[in-house]
Amino acid sequence: MHNVTILGYEHAYASAITGALDIFALAGVTWQRMQGKPPERIFNVQLASVGKRDIECINHLTLKSQVAIEDVDQTDILIIPTIGGKLEEVLSANRNLLPFLQYFNSKGTDIASNCSGAFFLAEAGILNNKKATTHWGYAETFAKRYPQVDLLSNKLITQDGNIYCSGGGMAWFDLTLLLIERYCGHDVATNTAKAHVLDISRGNQAAYAQLRSKKYHQDAEILRAQEWLESNYHQPISLDQLANQVSLTNRTFLRRFKIATEQTPFSYLQSIRVEAAKKLLETENSSLEAIVTKVGYEDPRSFTRLFNSLTGLSPSQYRKKFFRTYS
Structure with a gap:
């Protein structure tokens, strides 16, 4: 059984939390049931927060944490969901998350951010000199704020060592399937995608981007x-x-x-x-x-x-x- 911890915080996207929880928890379960075979749970998934506090997401849905992040000594995968609120406000209000990211990175944990969740990884310094991606709409802000990060904003998914990043707000399912494939192999990932009617290989977010007019200058x-x-x-x-x-x-x-x-x-x-x-x-x-x-x-x-x-x-x-x- 592989352990997955999703790090919750105020004003996160609810779907990036609950969606990843569902896909990981049902890997080896839904497809097996469809085939008339005994389900085999592969991942133990938990939602963690500082102090085990409930998480009020950006859509005002409140999620109950199963564990305090302070009490998590080991996890195979740590997921950082999308920032749903104003970037500066959410980052400022949640700086207490950064030491936990640094701790798990030092242990070699696979850390994966979805969409604007990459800003937390960059704030913690663990994206320095690494490849990363984020939502195309935040790419200019990210590049200016973190010039030491090798930002590949056209990529839907990046991997650099133990650090994974995904692009758009709903790219959590691409990220989740990639990690399922890493831990369980291609067949399990493909069957999970089929069971949930998901496309397993999107790969690029450039097609979704719109022209950035770059008219913020004064010339x-x-x-x-x-x-x-x-x-x-x-x-x-x-x-x-x-x-x-x-x-x-x-x-x-x-x-x-x-x-x-x-x-x-x-x-x-x-x-x-x-x-x-x-x-x-x-x-x-x-x-x-x-x-x-x-x-x-x-x-x-x-x-x-x-x-x-x-x-x-x-x-x-x-x-x-x-x-x-x-x-």
């Missing part, structure tokens, strides 16, 4: 250039044309654009065109060639390569996954 001319690009991305665009829009020389425009947005003008333009294509793929039955033309490209093959590099999916795969059907 007025570059802001005007960004807004012009967002309105005219479907047209052929040259560097001369862009620089002229804001009355700058090409060299000055390139330098200031990169300082302001951390991208070149044309990588920014590519991101805008891919974002526009994503919206068309979600809502229209037009051919790929027609969509490529609408967003300002001429060669469907080169655009497909670009789309894949930014989203992790081909346009056809993206459409299959996200196309909106209405009755």
Whole structure:
């Protein structure tokens, strides 16, 4: 029997706690029952909190802890669920969790964070010089706050030694299945996924991300250039044309654009065109060639390569996954 401890705290996501509890507890149970075989529990799962206090989650659901984290000397897996409240407030109110994370890390425990739970691991210093991921929407904040962490924000799951991180708020099931596979093998993980109708290999969260406009800078001319690009991305665009829009020389425009947005003008333009294509793929039955033309490209093959590099999916795969059907 493998021991799993989920570390609860105020304003965590309830689903990231209860979902992981269910999947771990039912590994070796649900599938066996479906096959008419005796269930075989594989994981002993418990919810822990400081002082064994009840946990009021972000949706106001109160969960009862089974154990005080102070009394847990050994566990095979420690899960840090998603932060549901305001990051700064939750991190500040729960700094007493950090010594426990450091303690279990020193013992070589497998520690796994879901979504914004990675901020706790970074605050504890145990992500320094390690690969990690978090929700794509928090990636910029995370990277600025923890520059010593090797953040791979497109990845849905990362592993570096005994530390595991997962991306989106509902990525707890990807994380849980990965850990089940680590401890019990591929067959048990696959059967658990089948029993709960889960996709076992998503792997990437880039397709879910939206364009981060990067307009938090104070360069007025570059802001005007960004807004012009967002309105005219479907047209052929040259560097001369862009620089002229804001009355700058090409060299000055390139330098200031990169300082302001951390991208070149044309990588920014590519991101805008891919974002526009994503919206068309979600809502229209037009051919790929027609969509490529609408967003300002001429060669469907080169655009497909670009789309894949930014989203992790081909346009056809993206459409299959996200196309909106209405009755």
